[in-house]
Amino acid sequence: MDTLQELLEWATSHGVKLNGIAPERIPGRGIGVLATRDIQADEIVLDVPTNCLRTLSTVPKARLRKLSETSISVHGILAADLTLDKSTKYTPWDAIVPCAADLVGMPLTWPAELQALLPPHSRELLEKQQTKFNRDWAAVTTAFPDLRADDDREEYRHAWLLVNSRTFYYLNAALKRRRGATKDDHMALQPVADLFNHGDEGGCHVAFGSDGFAFRVTTPHKKGDEVKICYGRHGNDFLLAEYGFVMDENCWDEALLDEVVLERLSERQRGRLEDAGFLGRYVLDRETVCHRTQVALRLLCCKVGEWMRFVNGNDDGEASQTAVDMLLLELLREYATRVDNTIERVQDLEVSQQLQKDILVERWRQIRRLLDTRIEGIERESRP
Numbered sequence: 289m290d291t292l293q294e295l296l297e298w299a300t301s302h303g304v305k306l307n308g309i310a311p312e313r314i315p316g317r318g319i320g321v322l323a324t325r326d327i328q329a330d331e332i333v334l335d336v337p338t339n340c341l342r343t344l345s346t347v348p349k350a351r352l353r354k355l356s357e358t359s360i361s362v363h364g365i366l367a368a369d370l371t372l373d374k375s376t377k378y379t380p381w382d383a384i385v386p387c388a389a390d391l392v393g394m395p396l397t398w399p400a401e402l403q404a405l406l407p408p409h410s411r412e413l414l415e416k417q418q419t420k421f422n423r424d425w426a427a428v429t430t431a432f433p434d435l436r437a438d439d440d441r442e443e444y445r446h447a448w449l450l451v452n453s454r455t456f457y458y459l460n461a462a463l464k465r466r467r468g469a470t471k472d473d474h475m476a477l478q479p480v481a482d483l484f485n486h487g488d489e490g491g492c493h494v495a496f497g498s499d500g501f502a503f504r505v506t507t508p509h510k511k512g513d514e515v516k517i518c519y520g521r522h523g524n525d526f527l528l529a530e531y532g533f534v535m536d537e538n539c540w541d542e543a544l545l546d547e548v549v550l551e552r553l554s555e556r557q558r559g560r561l562e563d564a565g566f567l568g569r570y571v572l573d574r575e576t577v578c579h580r581t582q583v584a585l586r587l588l589c590c591k592v593g594e595w596m597r598f599v600n601g602n603d604d605g606e607a608s609q610t611a612v613d614m615l616l617l618e619l620l621r622e623y624a625t626r627v628d629n630t631i632e633r634v635q636d637l638e639v640s641q642q643l644q645k646d647i648l649v650e651r652w653r654q655i656r657r658l659l660d661t662r663i664e665g666i667e668r669e670s671r672p
């Protein structure tokens with residue numbers, strides 16, 4: 289029998305209810321969920337009862353006790369449980385989750401040379417991930433000293449990435465009891481529900497209650513349409529770092545301009561911005577730059593008094609807007625040139641797999657398009 293069919297039979301026997309949907313393999317997106325008939329808005333298409341979830345409460349007690357003596361995260365515990373579980377309890381699920389080759393898009397698996405060429409926001413997220421992963425792995429090897437070989441680390445990293453990319457927000461008594469647990473720790477794995485791919489808008493609304501999770505479509509779907517959920521309002525830098533993919537159409541996409549903006553600022557100017565709460569996180573979205581960018585650039589275009597009045601909301605910035613726009617144009621063009629150079633460097637790298645390079649090049653091209661859109665906008669607006 290097909291592995292997806294086996295998963296469905298197993299899930300159904302555990303109380304999972306599918307209504308008008310079925311998982312299918314979709315080129316470029318692994319497995320996804322398709323409508324098997326026309327679906328009306330507001331229909332519940334999937335119910336996953338609590339007893340089907342993999343959470344802290346389903347980790348065998350002895351294993352959980354050993355791991356809890358370390359400083360491991362909930363994420364790390366769930367990954368350790370996936371690695372150490374040799375029972376047949378979840379065999380149908382194990383058979384369909386991505387294998388190592390399917391996770392090559394995840395930057396955590398990339399060679400350092402390629403990681404170094406990620407856009408700044410993705411790089412920042414990756415560094416946090418690396419720190420968290422290293423801490424979790426150290427904790428696992430403290431609790432289970434036999435797990436030390438490189439192969440074990442690879443296997444654990446694979447499980448850790450699965451948890452990273454397919455858990456849902458969940459809260460139960462065990463999590464409430466756990467000392468120091470934060471929202472980030474409220475994680476549950478859900479067989480079948482974890483097959484929904486991400487869409488930037490629409491799709492399904494996910495409701496979590498004491499009985500489990502219910503997935504309700506928010507818009508009508510035609511038979512054969514992919515039914516998606518939104519993992520959050522994430523730009524492509526985030527999707528790349530956390531999920532290993534990017535989307536051409538993403539209404540939440542944005543690029544970080546910190547590199548080119550911060551370089552222009554003196555120590556003193558950085559200090560002023562820091563004091564005012566405006567140092568860094570200069571964002572360009574699909575339409576314009578954020579207020580933080582306007583504040584930072586204005587410091588380079590105005591006298592300090594005028595800048596302070598703008599920061600305090602006592603000046604609308606109209607008088608300095610043209611100068612700010614011209615400076616922004618210069619910076620965007622400069623960044624566009626750097627993006628082109630980075631694309632060339634990625635393409636010239638010999639250490640990584642073609643697929644990894646393709647994803648990264650695609651991401652930089654998306655950033656280039658964001659820059660071009662704004663560059664053309666300013667050029668158009670500034671024409672007499």
Ligand SMILES: C[S@@+](CC[C@H](N)C(=O)[O-])C[C@H]1O[C@@H](n2cnc3c(N)ncnc32)[C@H](O)[C@@H]1O
Pocket residue numbers: 316317318319320384385386453454482483484485486487530531532533534535
């Ligand atoms: C929760 S799983 C979804 C099911 C997954 N496609 C599978 O085969 O198991 C999340 C992963 O699916 C893939 N994915 C989700 N949404 C996607 C999209 N819109 N485009 C491409 N890949 C996507 C990414 O690899 C992501 O890490």
